[in-house]
Amino acid sequence: MAIGTSPLARKLSAFVKLSASELVVLERLHERRKSFSAGRDLVHQGQSEQAAYILAAGWVVSYKIQPDGSRQIVDFQIPGDFLGLRSVLLHTSDHGIEPIVDIEAAEVLVSDLLRAFAETPRLATAILWAVSRDEAMVVEHLVGLGRRDADARMAHFLLELGARLSLVGMGSRQSYPCPLTQYHLADALGLSAIHVNRVLRKLREDGLVTFRDGVVVFDDYEGLVALADFDPAYLDHARPLLP
Amino acid sequence: MAIGTSPLARKLSAFVKLSASELVVLERLHERRKSFSAGRDLVHQGQSEQAAYILAAGWVVSYKIQPDGSRQIVDFQIPGDFLGLRSVLLHTSDHGIEPIVDIEAAEVLVSDLLRAFAETPRLATAILWAVSRDEAMVVEHLVGLGRRDADARMAHFLLELGARLSLVGMGSRQSYPCPLTQYHLADALGLSAIHVNRVLRKLREDGLVTFRDGVVVFDDYEGLVALADFDPAYLDHARPLLP
DNA sequence: CGGATGTTTGAAACGCTTCAATTCGGGTGG
């Protein structure tokens, strides 16, 4: 792949302007490429982990299984996102990680990261930003579950996903491909799959957004933003990170 | 204060055995002590921040205000917890931080942290663990909002808080003092204050837990653990963090 | 004593879940 075109490079570039040499270091992190099949857990809940990954292609879901068998999805990962970084740092994983489709991911050892950071401190800063952004997304997700009704929750989710995908060149303000099932949405949004179906129908009939045949189409972007009170600042705000 | 008796030292000691010299470095982080009054925001939502704090005494709430005026509490901080650490790293804050009672907190600059880490790498490891634990708590909170009913949610919350307080010597398996109002609980658990009241009554009448006059009393600890499916592993598990 | 803050209770309304059943499309084996 050409330098600077990996999803991660695109994502970080939205935050800091990376130099050519920094981009080279970044691409080198993508060297140990691996493939994984859909549905086969990358990390089992409770397992301790040794490597993290940078997702290069495909979609992944991070989830937590309850003792009663129900599942809460913590977040979805798309190309350019890290997988299992926290698990590596903590040497334990409190959640499972499963590819939704067949994926490509680059294995990253802690030593790789440390070496990269030593070479380019600005890269360390950018990656710290990425990790913190992940945390901010979890918090926003928490707010959604606690204080938004089903419609606004769905609207916010679809908008956030669209914004994330746009940042890595996989979507636009008009539409994006999305391999998630209504069961995925239900487990992420804390709803029943039946109700997800009804909510999607309502949003479609209201002319706001259409999710069909694996594609999300924004019929009325502004209207959807208003319904969800969506403020994308936490996804791509470009502020100075460290002095 | 005597060496090694700060709440933070107690908390970290549950994870790694800190040497005498490491404890000294840790106590030195507590030097710039400050007081703040209840109800006056430490950090406003949207404000960019310059300093983090280690909470020494009192309770603090981190929250997010919705455009419609409703509030979602992300977490409560108790002595030994960091305040605004992520805000400092990101140079922005997406949430507010407010003392619930009058508090004492030690100001910590990024430079202080970096110096401490340079002196004792093990301390850096321990603090990294603390930060990751905070994140794990947010995830657990997310699961509660998404997949637990009001009773289990309340039970889980009271148990987690009890476990956290025990770790810093402010509670036990029998009871702990707790200055939160039912409105705090409502905003944290994504419920209405009215329903919080009913849930508390039910748990009390079922002989599980009593929250009254600022004190939480566990009437049937095991029963409450069963109701909540509470597994405290993520709060104090003592595993090797880094090789 | 008055007022603010927090707790408690009742009744009605609503949002979402659960159960039950049908439809649709894609893949597979006969």
Add this chain to the structure above:
DNA sequence: CCACCCGAATTGAAGCGTTTCAAACATCCG
């Protein structure tokens, strides 16, 4: 090539958990 099957999407009806509205009560504090 078609019958079959399975996962996913869809719809209806009943039920329950939680919210909302309204109001009383208790406690602390100036």
